[in-house]
Amino acid sequence: MSPDISEIAAYDFASAEAKWQNFWLKNRSFSTDCTSSNPKYYVLEMFMYPSGKVHIGHVRNYTIGDIFARFKRARGFKVLHPVGWDAFGLPAENAALKQNYHPKDWTYKNIAVMKSQILSLGFSYDWEREFATCDEKYYAFQQKIFLAFYKNGLVYRKKSEVNWDPVDNCVLANEQVVDGRGWRSGAVVEKRSVEQWFLKITDFADELLTELDKLEGWPEKVKTMQRNWIGKSEGCSIVFKNSAEESVTVFSTRPETIFGATFLAISPDHELAKKLALNNEEIKLFVEEFRKGSVAREFLDKQEKLGIDTGIVMDHPLLGKKLPVYIANFVLMDYGTGAIFATPAHDERDYEFAMKYGLPVERVIQAKHGFSSDLPFLDDGVLANSDFLNGLGVIEARKIVIDKLVQMKIGKRETFFKLRDWGVSRQRYWGCPIPVAHCPECGIVPLAEKDLPVLLPSDVDFSNSGNPLDSHPTWKHIKCPVCGASAVRETDTLDTFVDSSWYFLRFCLNNSNSDDLLSHEDIDYWMQVDQYIGGVEHAILHLLYARFFTKALADCGFVSVREPFKNLFTQGMVCNATYSRGNGEWLFPEEVRKNKDGDFEVIATGEKAIVGRFEKMSKSKKNVVDPDVIIKKHGADALRIFVISDTPPDKDFPWSDDGLEGCGRFVNRVWRLFLFLESKGVCAKLCSEELKVESLSVSVMELYAGFQRIIKNVTDAIENRHMNKVVAYIRDSVNSIYLLLDEVENNRTIFSVIIRDLIKMLAPIAPHICEEAWERLGFSKLASENSWPTYDENYLKVSVVSLPIQVNGKLRGTIEIDPEEEEDAVFEKALRLDGVRNAVAQGTLQKKIFIRGRIVNFVIANAEK
């Protein structure tokens, strides 16, 4: 006697999940297969910073990745799906300071905690390739890379401005500057010029830009952001001279407007400005004032345009007239040449400045009907008042004027980029030491291969101010590798973005014991990353650096690949409601409840709680939920289903406890279905029996046909990354099966086939319950080792379709017909419907539209209004 489906006990997710997680680990179920001849597929989620606990955002990111990995395995790919830790960085040092932990201990302790959390979610990782960027072996190899870059001219030193804490005597990261003050000392932060290490990412500006067009698997949005960031502009540099043998080189992307130039402007940081400041009190004041103001970048952006006349004049190279030279705060030194010629009539900034200082405006571009009275005029037009350019279009004029200036030997076609070289020096302990020596005799000397690796000392004191490596009593003192004189080590460490710029290449290493972390052969074997998944917040920096690194490593001979990520998917953030007290203090969601009036109140005190908007989950706003708690209460499968259901994965995900509970219910509903079918004799064995479709009842036949459609829909949806639809389709199919439970007894074979394919489809999303059911129903191997279900095309064709009948575009009824039925017969049937006939009778029939299998539309005139 089989049980009623409602009497089946709830699914014991806790023991099943533990069982399968142990099984997978013990059997190395997801170790990378590097031997088969199947096509390869490399799935990678952006690796994690070991901050202490996994948060829901990670869960969503890794669930999406895991579904891909499992799906691709089922579709016959050999999949590389590795996991690791982005483990260097500032928080470890903060923890060292606050909690008296060594950064290393803190980091590895966090990794252990987070690893156990990740394991409890059942992701199909190859743990044999796991590493942390703070592992000695990893950062030691990174030093080799640094030296290779050095050798290839991709590394250099230059002075650069940093946030300097004058009390702690150290450099601060931007995040450590709070309201213009150092976070620890509270001292007002200064801008200081310090010698720093740079990587020449600008060497690759053009390639980074042009290759973007070929990245078809990247979101357009990310590509646009990178394009803007690289910021290429093509134009012409022009030398202006005067009789005093002085000269200024300006850059313009619109050299065709040169006849409208009425003054020159240079940056307060320009050499000429600095020179003039030496002898002119007024200019000195202006330049100094500017420097003060420039400390806060945001302030600068909103600043009023200010300038000062230098008294110097330059000759206009084509007109011979004299142009005054101004120092102007809106001219940036670090773009172009730090100087411009100003054409107020056709440039907003120039216009604003000219108005303020009463400078002349000369119009040189005409709209269709003469000069526009609206100034500045920025639209396209035809050149005027411009000598040999008159009558030409802008593009043509540009070409001709540049040719002319080049011919006069005062102009040069040039391209400038917004992209700056990458400053990688960090004056702190918990990072990869830069393998360089400073010798009083030889200057800067890269360490020799034999002096590597430079390991971090473990006995460090964080109570001193400044970089602990710098204040370490012995660590930095060495002999110069060239002359043997007493020298010191570089005490800067590398930006952690360097660590994350090549980790995806390290994962390719098939022999984890190898010392050559960039095995050319293995990288050729696995790269590119076929599917990279992560947050859009890395759209620029990480993704640009990783692209640059890959190209630089290729130039240094380490790899052949030049673009690391074939397909990129950026998932949305997980958001949750926010609650606060009247005084603005944030509250945890569990601290509030809805009272009987529907308002929210603080449970402890009963005071009214303010409901804020949905915002990204963050500790500071206290709108976080703990994955551990959820897994304990609802299980990993329910959580995995929840984070991908309802919302498309690239959109922000609104957390809801009710939604999560619904997923828990669904898991149970599926479980009861499995057990019910089992009790009715549905099992693996029956799947091999021949299907006798003809003998099926209409409803079971329809279920089977509908299920073929579900398989197609689920397959397409996963391929297209519409995970929310995958869940919807699977739920739909479960619902349909529930409605036919009475039929199971007489149709065991077909239900065996259906349930087999259902488990296969659900397995990438909810692997634990699927393995458990798979085993109970007597299937061999693992559900995750089985092939993806196929569908029978024949059942996708329907024999009856419900055809909508419209009159003047309005639905008046539907008829059930064979989709292949002929036009006239369909019209006739349609007109048998009262609603249709009556509507048509309201006027005279003008036209009949018939789209086979889609729609019928009667168009009538004089329809009643």
Added chain:
RNA sequence: GCCCCUGUGGCGGAACUGGUAGACGCGGCAGACUCAAAAUCUGUUGUUCGCAAGGACGUGCUGGUUCGAUUCCGGCCAGGGGCACCA
């Protein structure tokens, strides 16, 4: 300011190349089971008029193209994101 994206029930969201708007889920309502509740199963749920049959309205607003528009085109509004004096 410039660039990009988004706008569909009470909510998250579906809708093939223009062809029955609202799949699936959440929430709500009702029924079954139960002494009762929970759980479960089933039904129902855009708004509105109507006892009903059946109508009217409805995809941010507004024009247009079309037999037919959530879908294509123009203008506007709102929200989100990126860049921000880049010559």
